[in-house]
Amino acid sequence: MKITGITKGSIAGEAGLLPGDELLEMNGQRVQDNLDLRFFEGDAELTLKIARRGEVMLFDIEKDHGEPLGLEVEEMKVLSCGNDCIFCFVDQNPKGLRNQLYFRDGDYRLSFMYGNYTTMTNAGPAILRRIIAQRLSPQYISVHATDLATRIKLMGLKKDDRILEKIGLLHDNDIDMHTQIVLCPGFNDGDVLERTVRDLYAFRNRVISLAVVPVGLTDHRFGLAQLKRVDKAYARGLLDNVAGWQKAFRRECGRGFVYASDEFYIVAGRPIPRAAEYDGFPQIENGVGMVRTFLTQFRNQSRRFPKALPRRRMLTVVTGRLAEGMMREEILPRLETIRNLRTQLVVAPNRLYGRSVTVSGLLSGKCVYSAMRNVQPGDLVLLPPDILNADGVFLDDMTLPQLEQSLKAPVSVFAGSWGSVIRSLTRSTRSTRPRALVRVT
Secondary structure (H helix, E strand, O other), rough: OEEEEOOHHHHHHHHHOOOEEEEEEEEEEEEOOHHHHHHHHHEEEEOOOOOOOOEEEEEEEOOOOOOOOOEEEOOOOOOOOOOOOOOHHHHHOOOOOOOOHHHOEEEHHHHHHOOEEEEEEEEOOHHHHHHHOOOOOOOOEOOOOOOOHHHHHHOOOOOOOOOHHHHHHHHHOOOOOEEEEEEEOOOOOHHHHHHHHHHHOOOOOHHHEEEEOOOOOOOOOOOOOOOOOOOOHHHHHHHHHHHHHHHHHHHHHHOEEEEOHHHHHHHHOOOOOOHHHHHOOOOOHHOHHHHHHHHHHHHHHOOOOOEEEEEEEEEEEEHHHHHHHHHHHHHHHHHHEEEEEEEEEEEEEOOOOOOOOOOOHHHHHHHHHHHOOOOOOOOEEEEEEOOHHHHHHHHOEHHHHHHHHHHOEEEEEEEOOOOHHHHHHHHHHOOOOOOOOOOOO
């Protein structure tokens, strides 16, 4: 690992380490990435093997246990996924997006650090040993099916990747796991799904949860396998099965274990389960219990809403089609009880991936602009959470300031606080009188 920086006043600086040095080993162990560095540097006594301009040097360091060295190192190279899943969303991206969106991530380290799901197909003995030795727990694993024939057909495997043996090894070494099944009608449902659930439940002491999510299909599946969408009848059948499994599992282990994503309930037209039924929301980032959490937070925060705003204001809420019913029935009616506040809901079709993609998080900046261009934006345009990446850009690389300039209106991404939204409206000095519609070519 190349050292890119030294923290001022740090142990590394006092020892004479320099930016540009290559960190080869720590206490005789090869250093592959930042995780290795953080794991090994906790020792009180360290021997660092350093390469500098063609010479190899040893640095012996004594320090307090757990005290960091103060090294900054180059970013690790992310391991790619070697599978060829017939439902892979990366293969369904339209052309012209940034390069990162076409990369198939299959890195167990990102699974530990950020909750990214990996199939573990590329996890050989060395990777499994490292997960166990460094306690990289929990791991998030995409299983999809445990039946080998189905896995080969669904995931493009060249041979048996022995997924249950790997899960068993991690289980026996006390590594927690969260798992998921992307459900493809006609492929991994029915008896195959039943078997997968039972096989994973056998490791319930360390397999903490199993999420079942519907396959996502875009309009860009040219030359790919024919897959069916989840419809209302299918979603209801799946939820009936999940309810049956949960009832039995709760009796046996005290938790539901298997959870259906919110999308199944919305498509089926069934109520979102109570918060207690999610057992602490272990899969919320996977769209399991996100709606229930959103509604609970809104109801709690709405108790502190003011009775009135000091002057008239207009709030425009933008959402994807999937959340339309929830917003119209649960959110806007309560907001409109605040005097001097008018609200409007704008449902944005997904023009990037296709109208069948209805989740709000996959809306691009142009999707939002297209839905808003003939709408008076009012004093604040509120966008759904997770619509921007960590760099503050939409999927199409549009930025929030660019969208504001196009709409000629303040735009904000909802960050979890309705109080902040109300305060933004209260501070706003923007007039709500009609204006000329803005069109951008």
